Amino acid sequence: MSLVGGTLGKIAAVFAVGLVVSAAGVGAAVSTGVVSPEPPTVESVENEWGEVSQERTGIRTDIVVNNPNGVGIPGVAGVSYDVAMNDVTVASGSSGGLSLSPGRNEVTLRTHIDNEKIPAWWASHINNGEKTTVSVEPSVKAAFLSKSLPSRDRTFETDMLSSFDSDANQSVTVGNRTLLTVEGTDASWGHATANRTPLRFSGTVHNPNGAPVTFSKLGYEVSMNDVTVAEGTTNGSVEIAADSTGTIDINSSLDNRKLDEWWVSHIRNDETTTLDVSVFAIEQTDDGTRRVPLPFLSQRVIFETDILAGGETNTRTVETGEGFGFEPPVVESVERDWSATDSGTRFSNTVVVNNPNDANSALADVALDAKYRVSLNDVTLFEDRTQSTLAPGRNELQFGGDVSDRTIQQWWVSHVENGERTALRTEGHALADLGFAKLPVGLPAQNRTFETDMLGGFSGGDEAVTVSGRRVATLHDMSSKWGDPTMERTPMVVSGEITNERSRPLTVVKFGYEVKANDVVLADNETHVGTTVPGQTTRSIDTNAYLDNDQIPKWWVGHLEGGERSELSVSYYAVVEYGGQQFTVELDSMSYTDTIETNAFGE
The missing domain is CATH 2.60.40.10 (Immunoglobulins)
Structure with missing residues (x-):
């Protein structure tokens, strides 16, 4: 779900205007030869922004009109023009009666963009592959004389999602542990309407851990200059299985009705917009809903435009500075012990886990579900599971189990059959439930081999x-x-x-x-x-x-x-x-x- 890459701000087109100069009641002058049969022409057009309100955006247009006739045209000419983008007329204006002196005339006109037209233009821009053509057909009419001027067309393109299209691997670490590896991201538009612009964002991630990474629910928010244009949540949890690669899909929809509000902020901010795409995990607490930022799926882009002057768009990605806001539990030590019992032997493991979050943190208490297994030559000595709550600081987890004499005998048989060689495997898996996500905690695994040679002292001498x-x-x-x-x-x-x-x-x-x-x-x-x-x-x-x-x-x-x-x-x-x-x-x-x-x- 994210706007990435090229930005809306790539709109950098000079608003050209279609000009029509008309006059009435000058037929007599023409018939007497006072006015020549050549119409006035537009020599240049310059635009700048005028007053901006929530409803409309003012444009001031300075036009130079050349009257090639030897005499002036007193108050009988009129000028009107339209501003259109992708056939969406966003502005119209007219001057009323004008007096044109012979030769060069400077005319200042004022019109405005109807901000309610911005969503319609936006939809046309997205559906046209982020491309807009500004069309102008200037012409001048005075009395009964007229002359058409060549159409002025300017096309500009944006590429708002390009910075989200990436196949560069990015490791997502929490503490000293790699939580996920982001293998690639992409984003795409759906078919836009005047009300909505569908936006799909996805990330391909690999979970290198021996346990799944699960987010209870993901939320997203897209804002432009602090104007929220999209927000929502995923349906249900999102899980990346252990030692697997999966895709996180977020299907969002921009509310095009908010774009006129964004447009005003963009113009007032010297045509600069900060585009924020935030993805976060959601946790329901006694105090309400808590958001935990997921920076590996989020992006912040700043873009600048120069629409009226036809300048280039400047786009840059900036760091958000947001982190996960928490530290996962860390295993500090493991102690093992054997003891004799009436029924055989007992094997125990004491695992010391540190919860680095302080007592005032939302993660002061972390629910932990942990399993432990110890085997010798694939003979399971014991399996144990514990569910506990980790308080801040040092916590001891106890794993243990009775090992029957028969189990020891099974191991011994395997030891002899394997040439007095045994492979020991100790493996543990733990999931920390942080409320908004379930993340694996690394319990130390141990793979080692030991050998004996109980018959090695036998002598073959005489x-x-x-x-x-x-x-x-x-x-x-x-x-x-x-x-x-x-x-x-x-x-x-x-x-x-x-x-x-x-x-x-x-x-x-x-x-x-x-x-x-x-x-x-x-x-x-x-x-x-x-x-x-x-x-x-x-x-x-x-x-x-x-x-x-x-x-x-x-x-x-x-x-x-x-x-x-x-x-x-x-x-x-x-x-x-x-x-x-x-x-x-x-x-x-x-x-x-x-x-x-x-x-x-x-x-």
């Missing part, structure tokens, strides 16, 4: 199998890796080779194992092997050990409470049968301690 102080076999090329986990347990696949260095056969009956993390026993069991190795022979062996996933949540809470640090202890032993007896052999090279550190929730 391990002697000793029975009663004698070496009977050697384990070599041993390895440990994760199998496919389930919700109940996580396999550790142990494999390698054993060489029997004696002549008697040897049987590896089973492996025993224990895994502890921060004193939480994750595994403590034995697994059957049952591989018999003949004397002086090498055989492959493999078996599965298992972590008890029911213990993972307990370990994880301790890990977080310990600053994301765990002391890991892994030990293996083998039960072998040799010479009819079973022996337990500690496998020192396969056993290890390690420190597991992560930085999942730290800064």
